[in-house]
Amino acid sequence: MKVSYSAQLMEESVFRHLNHLERSGYRSDYDEFHSLADPIYELPEDDREIAFEKVNRLFFMEKLKLGDHVLRALEAVGLIPKRKRTSKKSALLKENQALKSDADFAEADAAILPGEFIEGTEADNVEQVEEEAVAVVEDEAPPEDNDEVSYDLAREFEERIKEVIVKRAINKVDEGSNVLNRVSGNPIIEMRVLASRFSNPEEALDLDAFLIQEFMHAKDMVDPEFDYEDAFIPGNPSVKNLITSRFRLLWNMYVDARLGRIGVVSVLPKEARFREFDNFYRKIPDKQRRGIFEGIWVTDKFTHEELLSMATDLDTLMSKYVDPGEISEEERDFIHLxxxxxxxxxxxxxxxxxxxxxxxxxxxxxxxxxxxxxxxxxxxxxxxxxxxxxxxxxxx
Ligand SMILES: [Zn+2]
Structure with missing residues (x-):
């Protein structure tokens, strides 16, 4: 798996992040960026774009370590195995109060990146990072059986997925993930994310939650067990919209519940999801509605087909999660969804x-x-x- 970032995303993220630092009174990275970027205007016009891209990449990947958010999210959802940890900050991440919070985070969580992840950076820097990191790897306890299983699984995904491309979203509606070449067997995950999410280190947790949520969906889409299909949804446009919205909600619940079980914070807390669920299924009596919600929440595995049929048809949902004795068929018919x-x-x-x-x-x-x-x-x-x-x- 190769992880790459679009030039537009790197440019705008670096720009916003540095400006945020500068406004907060931390100038050193900002000044360093300008000392590298400003002279580019003196180059012949044809050479500028490539030169800017190089500087942006250096800052996005190495100095500000913005790409680490993506790698951590891929690890969290099991699309790549968890890397060995190092307690050493990269030598490139200089002692800088401005990055204090970032650095602390990096310290706890910095991964040793294989060369493929730093694709496109200056070769010298890559070596430097790896040497520094290798020198301080801490001894780790041997993995538990369970860890080994998830390691192997993640390894499989990593090998099967050709590329993860992270691009800049133009607005909130444009954000999200998609899988290209899904059927051909060389899947490419395309992620669109607002560059503004990378600007403020204090909002890093929101960024991480967003990336994890989206990568979970992408992972389902390439998981043979989920068996995703571009299903035809019958009905007129408003019916289609309704089924699609319900399906999205059920799929989000399935994502959230699994994240909850491995202790990862989702974009929305469980109660907020229940309120969404409540909205769609208001007509189901309270007790049964909560029962259905909890039933879905504790279900370990769904397929795409199961989620879609539950979204399409109330009977499927009810028969799965409501005891036959609890609500009669007659009563069920009077729930006008x-x-x-x-x-x-x-x-x-x-x-x-x-x-x-x-x-x-x-x-x-x-x-x-x-x-x-x-x-x-x-x-x-x-x-x-x-x-x-x-x-x-x-x-x-
Ligand atoms: Zn009528």
Whole structure:
């Protein structure tokens, strides 16, 4: 696996990070950057771009160590094995109060990077970093059995994935991960992230949580056990949107729950996910709704197909997590979820009238029952149908 960063991401991240340091009163890296970058304007125009890119890369990778966020996230999700740790700061990371918090972090967490990760940096620097680091590797306890399994698994992913490309997102909506060449067997993970996330060392934890969340999704997409497929979702655009949103929520829950089990902080706490879940499934009675949520949360493994069928169809969700005795089939039919079909017109319904009896004239119910003798008020209907029958009954 090769990890690479787009020139735009490195440029904007370095620019923002250095400016943040400078505004906070720490000038040394900022000044050093300018001492290298400013003379580039005197070069012939054709040579400038490459020269700027070199300086940006040096700062992104070596001086500010912004690429380490990506490597740590890849380690955290098991896309690359955890590297041996070193307690020594890189010689290139100079004693600098400005980087105090960063340095502490790096100290606890700095990985010895294999040459492939420092691809594109000056060869001299690479050697220097490796020598420094190797000299201070601390003895480690032999890995537990469990660690060995996850090491081998991560090793497999690392070998199978051709490349991770990290690019600059143009806005929040553009952020996220995707897997290219998934089917051909040479998968490339493309990650888009806002450069502004790299600007403030105090927001490093948010950046890490974001990267980990996205890499978890990417890992699922290349995991044969998850068996991701570009599934066709039937229905009109609003149904598709609803199913897609529910699917995304269930998949996020699956990601969060696994992160929670290995003690990694997610982008959202569990209760916040429950509130999202609550919104989509409000119509399910409280107790069962919480039960379904907890059931999903403690499930070790899902496939793509399982998550999608739960997102598409309430029955699948209910039959998995609600005891048959707990809620009768009849009651279940009266849970009018957004997107379920109206019993009258059969169209997916977003605006339900749950119990027309409570708001409509008796004549409206009778008008409906002329067309649908088995229909009862608690079956409900979409607001349009109810309106039509109100007109027909002359009470609209
Ligand atoms: Zn209807």
């Amino acid at each position: 957004q997107g379920s079909p109206c019993p009258l017109c059969k169209f997916p319904t977003y605006n339900w009238v749950d119990d027309p009896e409570s708001i409509c004239d008796e004549m409206v119910l009778e008008a409906i029952q002329i067309d649908f003798p088995d229909w009862e008020s608690k079956d409900g209907g979409c607001d349009r149908c109810i309106e039509v029958y109100e007109l027909r009954a002359g009470v609209g």
